[in-house]
Amino acid sequence: MRRYRAVASGAVAVSLLATATACGGGSSAGGGGSNESPKTLTYWASNQGPNIEADKKILEPELKKFEEKTGIKVKLEVVPWSDLLTRIMTATTSGQGPDVLNIGNTWSASLQSTGALLPWDEKNFSKIGGKDRFVEAALGSTGAAGSDPAAVPLYSMSxxxxxxxxxxxxxxxxxxxxxxxxxxxxxxxxxxxxxxxxxxxxxxxxxxxxxxxxxxxxxxxxxxxxxxxxxxxxxxxxxxxxxxxxxxxxxxxxxxxxxxxxxxxxxxxxxxxxxxxxxxxxxxxxxxxxxxxxxxxxxxxxxxxxxxxxxxxxxxxMVAGINMAVFKNTKNLDGALEFVKFMTSDEEQKLLCKTYGSIPPVKAAQNDPAFDRPELKVLRDTLATSAEALPQVPxxxxxxxxxxxxxxxxxxxxxxxxxxxxxxxxxxxxxxxxxxxxx
Structure with a gap:
């Protein structure tokens, strides 16, 4: 996970629940009893670029594209890595979080164990084009072995x-x-x-x-x-x-x-x-x-x-990367699944991964010549031959x-x-x- 996964700091998970600040936007937009229109989603994106403003400039045109395509407005918040895990853990216990969020792939099993995230069973995967669209190594960091994944790969890195x-x-x-x-x-x-x-x-x-x-x-x-x-x-x-x-x-x-x-x-x-x-x-x-x-x-x-x-x-x-998850209690499940489908589409994967310098976890998107440049060749070879996922334990x-x-x-x-x-x-x-x- 980057960083950039990077990825987040804070106290032990138990302490997180006691000390975390309120989830900005969580109680009034999206999951957890939101009264928002079903044509609205809230999305917590992780800070992938050099700063939060850069991420907004990258993502907002894509979210506008999604709104024009589907009629669903996405309310974006880019959350710094230093706050992200704290915010998510608080949301899992309060029930007041976003509809869709990014998580560091190393957290997948931990967040899966809370029961707050939507399981990606065969039915849900079918709504975004199927599980076989994704690289196997990336799927290996989406939750505990033997369980339906708790998230979908979004950006891959090493x-x-x-x-x-x-x-x-x-x-x-x-x-x-x-x-x-x-x-x-x-x-x-x-x-x-x-x-x-x-x-x-x-x-x-x-x-x-x-x-x-x-x-x-x-x-x-x-x-x-x-x-x-x-x-x-x-x-x-x-x-x-x-x-x-x-x-x-x-x-x-x-x-x-x-x-x-x-x-x-x-x-x-x-x-x-x-x-x-x-x-x-x-x-x-x-x-x-x-x-x-x-x-x-x-x-x-x-x-x-x-x-x-x-x-x-x-x-x-380590097998680094960002996954995309959906809160199970979203009031707009169909819209959330449609948004994940959009963000993991071949077109968006090529565009976003080129911009962030990451590797698409979607197989078809890797065919773009942009991902053959020297830097990404080293990262791709590492992922394929000498990287290992952090322990997928709760x-x-x-x-x-x-x-x-x-x-x-x-x-x-x-x-x-x-x-x-x-x-x-x-x-x-x-x-x-x-x-x-x-x-």
Missing amino acids: YALYYNKKMFADAGIEKPPATWDEMVATGKKLSKDGKWALGAEGGNLSNNIHQVFVLGKQHGADFFDAEGKPDFTSDGAVAAVKQYVDFMAKDKIIAPGNAEYAQNQSLSDFAKDKTAMVLWQAAASTFKSQGMSDDEWGVAPVPVQSGTPGQGKNVNS SESQFETVVGTAVKNLFASAAGGGEVTTESVKAELAKAQQQMPQQ
Whole structure:
């Protein structure tokens, strides 16, 4: 999920319910007892572009197109990732949410377990053209195995390593690192004169999870056991978190200030030539919005421990993406299904995914030559050969919060000059595991 999935921060799900602010627009428009006309829908879109205003400019013409086609007006709210999970969790308990919403694909099973989302059974899929229109990998992050999906894939993404060509050339570096040892060696050549090799966002809980999940897979860890119970303190999980934080604490290739960075701040530094590399999902549109031309940056697969990316321990990305869900208590189910059909149509998939720099999860839309450009080829190859979905378990959203916070705390310690040891990492992860729901 981006970010950009990115994806969201906040307290544990139980705390979310107690501390969340009221759902803007939820009680007066759409689901949850709305008195709106059946010709009106409310839609919570996630922030996919460089900022919320950019998303409005992209989406509003498409929503107008839908209204002209169907007579159904869509009231749009673009919700920042920092608020999105909180808002959704509150809506699932209050019954006052939108009709249609975007969710990070990693949250699918967690939100499915609330019972608030419409199940996408064969009948509902048939109303949007059928389940077989979608790429199998994208469908793998739509809910728990063995259950009808809780959402439909909307945008697909994977992680890649973006690098600044000029900074590499100035340092005499000919190619991007393919292994983490190469990353550290390359990074030390680049981290000088007030500039740094690698950007990170220690305050972005979901990004923390995405990075340590991939490193965990490379160390043979899953963070959950075969029964879906948390397993945060395994040797592999501890090694993964320590390796990531050590890029700042030990290797000195991440700036200490990155410990507090929130969503997209690392991309801003990259676009301003302050950092030479960033690990991110489909970042081209954000770079462009910040004045960086396409020929200034390159893209390569995320490094692995050794060898080349692939399945098993050489996984180098989570299956990232955005799903589209419908609240079960919508007063306009037919309109909601019609809207999902529109947003996942071949035409809209091509248009929106081109704009956002993502990959269409709709098979037919991928035939457009625009999705063959070098950056997207790396992302598509990664999704096809070396990406794995985050655990589709009910407590996944809590996992993102508590382990993401543990990584944030360790980054803060490193930034303050504190020593990050195997023992301190394990203690922080043990504390995180204690905050998970009891099985």
